[in-house]
Amino acid sequence: MENAIRLTALSKKFGTxxxxxxxxxxxxxxxxxxxxGENGAGKSTLARLxxxxxxxxxxxxxxxxxxxxxxxxxxxxxxxxxxxxQHFMLVPTLTVAENVTLGLEKKRLFFPLDPEGSAESIRQxxxxxxxxxxxxxxxxTLSVGEEQRVEILKVLYRNARILILDEPTAVLTxxxxxxxxxxxxxxxxxxxxILIITHKLDEVxxxxxxxxxxxxxxxxxxxxxxxxxKEELARxxxxxxxxxxxxNPPSTPGETVLSVENLGFRTAAGLVKLExxxxxxxxxxxFGLAGVEGNGQSELLSLLWxxxxxxxxxxxKMLFEGAxxxxxxxxxxxxxxxxxxxxxxLKHAVVPGFSVAGNMIFGRHREKRFHQGFGFDRREVAEYxxxxxxxxxxxxxxxxxxxxxxxxGGNQQKVVVARELDRPGLKLLILSQPTRGVDIGxxxxxxxxxxxxxxxxxxxxxxxxxLDELIALSTRIGALYQGSIxxxxxxxxxxxxxxxxxxxxxELGLSIT
Amino acid sequence: MxxxxxxxxxxxxxxxxxxxxxxxxxxxxxxDPLMICEKLFRATFASGYGAGQVLFKTTTxxxxxxxxxxxxxxxxxxxxxxxxxxxxxxxxxxxxALLPESLPPVVAVLxxxxxxxxxxxxxxxxxxxxKVRFGVNEVISTIMLNFIAQATTGYLMxxxxxxxxxxxxxxxxxxxxxxxxxxxxxxxxxxPANISLxxxxxxxxxxxxxxxxSRAGYELQAVGLQPxxxxxxxxxxxxxxxxxxxxxxxxxxxxxxxxVSGYKHYYEAGLTGGFGFSGIAVALLAGANPLWIVPAAxxxxxxxxxxxxxxxxxxxxxxxxxQALTILIVIVLNARKP
Numbered sequence: 001m002e003n004a005i006r007l008t009a010l011s012k013k014f015g016t017x018x019x020x021x022x023x024x025x026x027x028x029x030x031x032x033x034x035x036x037g038e039n040g041a042g043k044s045t046l047a048r049l050x051x052x053x054x055x056x057x058x059x060x061x062x063x064x065x066x067x068x069x070x071x072x073x074x075x076x077x078x079x080x081x082x083x084x085x086q087h088f089m090l091v092p093t094l095t096v097a098e099n100v101t102l103g104l105e106k107k108r109l110f111f112p113l114d115p116e117g118s119a120e121s122i123r124q125x126x127x128x129x130x131x132x133x134x135x136x137x138x139x140x141t142l143s144v145g146e147e148q149r150v151e152i153l154k155v156l157y158r159n160a161r162i163l164i165l166d167e168p169t170a171v172l173t174x175x176x177x178x179x180x181x182x183x184x185x186x187x188x189x190x191x192x193x194i195l196i197i198t199h200k201l202d203e204v205x206x207x208x209x210x211x212x213x214x215x216x217x218x219x220x221x222x223x224x225x226x227x228x229x230k231e232e233l234a235r236x237x238x239x240x241x242x243x244x245x246x247x248n249p250p251s252t253p254g255e256t257v258l259s260v261e262n263l264g265f266r267t268a269a270g271l272v273k274l275e276x277x278x279x280x281x282x283x284x285x286x287f288g289l290a291g292v293e294g295n296g297q298s299e300l301l302s303l304l305w306x307x308x309x310x311x312x313x314x315x316x317k318m319l320f321e322g323a324x325x326x327x328x329x330x331x332x333x334x335x336x337x338x339x340x341x342x343x344x345x346l347k348h349a350v351v352p353g354f355s356v357a358g359n360m361i362f363g364r365h366r367e368k369r370f371h372q373g374f375g376f377d378r379r380e381v382a383e384y385x386x387x388x389x390x391x392x393x394x395x396x397x398x399x400x401x402x403x404x405x406x407x408x409g410g411n412q413q414k415v416v417v418a419r420e421l422d423r424p425g426l427k428l429l430i431l432s433q434p435t436r437g438v439d440i441g442x443x444x445x446x447x448x449x450x451x452x453x454x455x456x457x458x459x460x461x462x463x464x465x466x467l468d469e470l471i472a473l474s475t476r477i478g479a480l481y482q483g484s485i486x487x488x489x490x491x492x493x494x495x496x497x498x499x500x501x502x503x504x505x506x507e508l509g510l511s512i513t
Numbered sequence: 514m515x516x517x518x519x520x521x522x523x524x525x526x527x528x529x530x531x532x533x534x535x536x537x538x539x540x541x542x543x544x545d546p547l548m549i550c551e552k553l554f555r556a557t558f559a560s561g562y563g564a565g566q567v568l569f570k571t572t573t574x575x576x577x578x579x580x581x582x583x584x585x586x587x588x589x590x591x592x593x594x595x596x597x598x599x600x601x602x603x604x605x606x607x608x609x610a611l612l613p614e615s616l617p618p619v620v621a622v623l624x625x626x627x628x629x630x631x632x633x634x635x636x637x638x639x640x641x642x643x644k645v646r647f648g649v650n651e652v653i654s655t656i657m658l659n660f661i662a663q664a665t666t667g668y669l670m671x672x673x674x675x676x677x678x679x680x681x682x683x684x685x686x687x688x689x690x691x692x693x694x695x696x697x698x699x700x701x702x703x704x705p706a707n708i709s710l711x712x713x714x715x716x717x718x719x720x721x722x723x724x725x726x727s728r729a730g731y732e733l734q735a736v737g738l739q740p741x742x743x744x745x746x747x748x749x750x751x752x753x754x755x756x757x758x759x760x761x762x763x764x765x766x767x768x769x770x771x772x773v774s775g776y777k778h779y780y781e782a783g784l785t786g787g788f789g790f791s792g793i794a795v796a797l798l799a800g801a802n803p804l805w806i807v808p809a810a811x812x813x814x815x816x817x818x819x820x821x822x823x824x825x826x827x828x829x830x831x832x833x834x835x836q837a838l839t840i841l842i843v844i845v846l847n848a849r850k851p
Contacts, residue, residue: 305745307744307745329747329749330744330745330746330747331747331748331749332747333747334747340745342745347739347741347742348741348742348745349742349745350739350742351734351735351738351739351742351743352738352739353734353738353739354734354735354738358731362735362742362746363745363746363747365728365731365732365746366728371728374722374726374727375722375726375727375728376726376727376728376731378726
């Protein structure tokens with residue numbers, strides 16, 4: 001059978017990061033092809049390369065046997081490719097029909113449109129593919145699942161023969177997901193080619209004909225879904241080259257610091273993000289939380305830090321040293337001796353325009369030691385920043401005048417970790433992806449400091465998508481899947497697992513997919 | 514590094530470029546630009562009276578410029594300086610007219626200052642509250658509040674406070690008048706320059722200390738630069754938004770000291786004459802830096818008075834063109850990617 005898409009040695013670099021490394025891939029016409037991989041494996045970049053949103057640095061691409069090179073999505077659309085993005089791109093005040101025909105009105109500017117005509121053709125299109133949605137309804141009144149159907153209609157209306165869907169089920173309820181799958185199968189039956197980007201292995205096996213696994217920008221393998229298993233895919237996804245080894249002496253946990261009981265969270269739109277999450281963390285232990293992004297980690301962290309979406313519905317309890325911290329503000333929670341290293345460092349943890357010293361006290365700037373009289377004690381702040389920067393090996397000569405944004409990502413992260421670990425009276429440390437985008441040297445440094453904080457008696461919650469990191473550091477590991485903790489690995493299991501290496505990583509990987 | 518240095522020189526470049534443009538416009542209007550420059554210089558810095566006039570304008574512009582610059586640091590655009598100044602001027606004039614003249618001068622002036630700051634501050638803070646509580650864009654609310662201030666002062670004047678057949682409020686007692694620089698130091702003879710210039714300089718200094726040295730300024734800038742991170746750091750941005758808008762209104766209000774207590778000693782329609790709006794230009798030229806506000810205000814003060822002084826030779830409108838050009842050039846240069 002002929003190939004709808006054929007990629008040969010496609011590469012793309014962003015700065016120094018190789019998002020796609022010589023990716024070669026063939027997708028049969030009329031098939032459903034899935035691309036799976038962890039976050040940052042390069043799946044979305046690959047989709048964007050095909051759709052003309054990025055230009056490849058090297059390699060070639062053929063669509064239906066013809067070599068192509070798209071300068072923009074418009075050219076990809078003209079070649080019969082359509083993409084449904086993870087975040088929908090609809091105009092909420094316009095109707096479904098208007099959104100679908102937007103840009104293809106087939107009328108000259110300032111000439112009246114033909115709303116009935118276009119509504120009718122869209123109605124027929126939606127009937128044909130089982131995409132039930134009212135063409136005259138304003139998009140603002142639709143549910144998320146219906147919005148997605150409008151996006152698919154848009155693509156079909158443009159006569160796309162190849163559909164790319166980026167994480168299409170991320171925002172859907174299980175019912176909506178099964179409807180989507182039925183519809184995708186009927187589209188494939190019509191001869192359309194479907195490329196679906198996801199990290200949910202169950203869905204891949206239920207839907208796709210072929211699956212390509214990506215890891216760190218490269219293709220690990222392409223398999224027929226009939227001949228593979230979840231276990232095999234998980235192993236291929238996780239495949240890590242560098243296993244970090246760090247001295248991790250056994251810990252001696254003390255009193256319970258944080259205890260989360262039956263925590264649940266439901267968004268205003270009714271999506272269940274967390275359900276009956278229960279765990280506790282004792283002082284002097286690291287509780288690792290494994291999970292693929294989007295399984296409730298960010299919601300859990302925002303609840304713990306008091307910045308969750310207040311329109312959502314919360315149930316259960318979060319007890320810090322026995323006192324309920326539900327509904328407290330970040331400032332109040334921090335004052336209890338809680339530190340957070342958020343995942344998105346640039347957006348949430350620092351002010352890049354402030355000096356390094358200014359960032360070294362950010363969030364802790366209310367502490368008395370940094371003040372003198374009316375304003376800051378600038379000498380003390382600068383000295384503190386220099387000392388702490390020295391301890392954590394932050395490469396910066398002039399803490400007062402260098403803006404933080406001028407440092408490398410690794411050094412920025414060291415500033416954040418240093419500041420949060422050095423909080424006076426630290427009792428609970430929450431770390432989210434503490435070494436993401438950080439070079440190997442800095443990773444080691446940060447890992448050593450985390451173990452150090454644990455030995456000083458802090459309770460630590462470590463959320464990471466790097467399984468090797470979790471295994472190397474954690475005392476216990478909880479596996480988060482679809483908003484619930486599926487399994488908690490005991491200290492013995494983790495200790496044993498650390499010795500077993502690879503097989504344990506796979507076992508852990510399986511419990512989160 | 515070079516990009517940073519370039520940014521420091523943007524205001525100077527803009528002023529120079531705008532000056533060149535206006536030279537060309539003057540030449541086109543059939544006048545010799547160099548002659549106009551000479552006249553301008555003679556009418557302003559070369560004469561004590563002219564220099565005093567320039568400084569008088571500069572004083573109000575420092576206040577209204579600061580009123581734009583401080584909120585700007587929290588990414589708020591206070592277009593309401595004019596309304597804040599108007600209400601404050603009326604409040605200062607009424608205080609002076611109603612309170613007994615026998616008060617000691619320091620107390621009397623403090624009363625006026627307090628009334629002005631309270632009126633302007635309330636007006637500014639209400640824009641902040643509207644933003645925090647209801648999400649009303651501060652540009653829209655301050656423009657609307659300008660209209661309300663304009664109408665309210667007009668109403669209060671015609672129905673209550675204007676002296677019959679004069680169109681202005683009763684003159685304040687002598688205790689409420691700020692001394693002229695002429696009286697104190699014998700400088701700028703006959704000009705309206707008064708010691709509120711010193712208050713303006715002090716306010717600019719305090720504003721710089723607040724912004725660059727205090728915890729409140731540190732938090733305010735974090736709210737402006739990285740609002741999400743500020744939230745994570747436990748900074749309550751709503752409080753800062755309301756407070757800085759109130760503070761800005763109060764500072765704009767202090768401008769009333771210059772106009773009322775230092776110069777006219779009463780309120781009349783048109784007294785504030787667009788100073789609130791020129792403050793926006795001053796703040797933009799100064800890059801919202803409280804200390805740079807002073808030279809920026811001086812430049813615009815020079816143009817405002819200089820335009821009047823050489824009005825016999827070239828239309829004053831040319832100076833409005835220079836002001837606007839300067840700001841446009843600043844914005845264009847700042848928008849350039851480094």
